[in-house]
Amino acid sequence: MSDAFVSLQDLTLAYGDTVAVPSLNLDIREGELIALLGPSGCGKTTTMRAIAGLMAVQSGRIEIAGRDVTRVPANKRGIGLVFQSYALFPHLTAFENAAFGLRLNRTAQADLVRRTTEALDTVGLGHLSSRRPAEMSGGQQQRLALARSLVMQPKVLLLDEPLSNLDARLRLEMRTELQRLQRETGITMVFVTHDQSEALALADRVVLMRDGVIEQIGTADALYNTPESAFAADFMGFENIFEIENATLKAASGRLPLGFSTDAPCLGWRPGDVHLGDGPFEARVISVAFAGRHREYVLASQLGPIRVDVDIAAPAHGVDAPVRFALPQATARPLRVS
């Protein structure tokens, strides 16, 4: 891709003899907000550290803005990283934390004060510039870490689990903040997360990773609605996934007729897409939970446990009640086995 701003080519990363990421290829456009999504140990953090220069590359190359930076040391790459723990300097005030990089490259005092003040104002910490990190809340600390990186006008801003340490209200606030910053500065951002809802809410494109390999890349809409593999579907909330062979469902208890024909080796249904009430399959209610607009059922069936969400207006079934359900062809998502 010619318009790639950050380009990872056949990137192989290893810890000693253990290969964490084998031959990864990824192109990121300028000004894009990318999420690296996956369970812990999938290589997302390792990949991010390699982009930052904190992790030695075993083979392959990393290009940023058309320049090969594979062997460029971390302090010369011009990349910002907001650590999950924020990694603020406890002995310095908020202002000095934010001004750290500018002091280091001997920026003129007037310029330093202006840019630092600007960055602190951008993240809404202008009034706290004389506080030390220990005197700030978690949300403020994170915004300070963000300001400290932004001051340096990095080519790429990396964020490690930017929302995971915040409570629900702050998380929404920070999400809005990051989107605003990205819109205003046009900076290329890559963030790492294990939370699919964060990735979908924030990113222009989501890179779903598994065991060091990219499972699927796409927009939030594409990943949510059209996952390609069973792994991706499972990550995106398709809780009922079955392997298919000759129009039969493979289940723990044997094979059951699917009721329609398909070429897909695997089919998935979201809890909301399973039809409860009538249908070919028998089940018993194991648990039922109130979830506002709907009820969440877990059923024990010949197919194993089935999760179903039913509109709150429908009549409720109690625990142990016998029920019937159908897996409709219309809502089935064809998947690759993985």
Next chain:
Amino acid sequence: MTSRWPIWLILGLTLTFLIGPFLIIILAGMSAGNSLAFPPDGLSLKWYAKVFTIESFRASFGLSLFLAVFGTLAALIIGIPAAYALNRYDIPGAETIKTAVAAPIIVPGIIVGLALLRYLVVPLDVTIFMALFVAHTALVLPYAVRVVSSSLQNLRSDMEEAAVLLGCTRLQAFTKVVLPNIKGGVLAAFILGFVTSFNEVPVSLFLSGPGVRTMPIDMLSYMEITYDPSVAALSALLAFLCVAIVFTAEKFLGFSRYV
């Protein structure tokens, strides 16, 4: 309430044994008589005054002070990088090295002194002063490594990575971020090393020679010749000095957090 008396008894005995000798020395030094005795033979401060007139005490105090200050500084110059390396890098045998570093605390001082005398002073013809300096540096080193290590353990390593990404070299990250955040530990290590070096007897005993004696050794030899209360007076003064240093450190640094 009555069932509490054994606790008070144990507490009382403990304090008696800890503080008692100290009180006895202070009082023995205040004797008006001519020999070291307790209870003191009348009360006067003349022995406290006499301490300052004894020439050899001045010389040995100077030597002890020099060894305590510069031996500890040397130990820190070796110990801080050592502690850093042991904490931050995946060094094979790091645990073994940590144990080895602690050896001078565990091995009896007599053995260390004898070994240094037999294999450093005698064959290499090192001056007694140099031998004392090396010995005191080595004795203080374990404290430097251990105390600095414990404050390094509390410092997250991603802070250094953050500094590097903002443009620091590894060395700058150390001086601008690590050092300012462990300075409390470094000061604590210095004070602990100073007190340890100043009070050290067994190793210095082997390495002392004519005219070159540390303060405690000089006091021992003075007592062999002159059994007057000036030694008690000097002991009391030195104890006050050490207590004052540690008390000040505790007050301003929270010294006991690091030790």
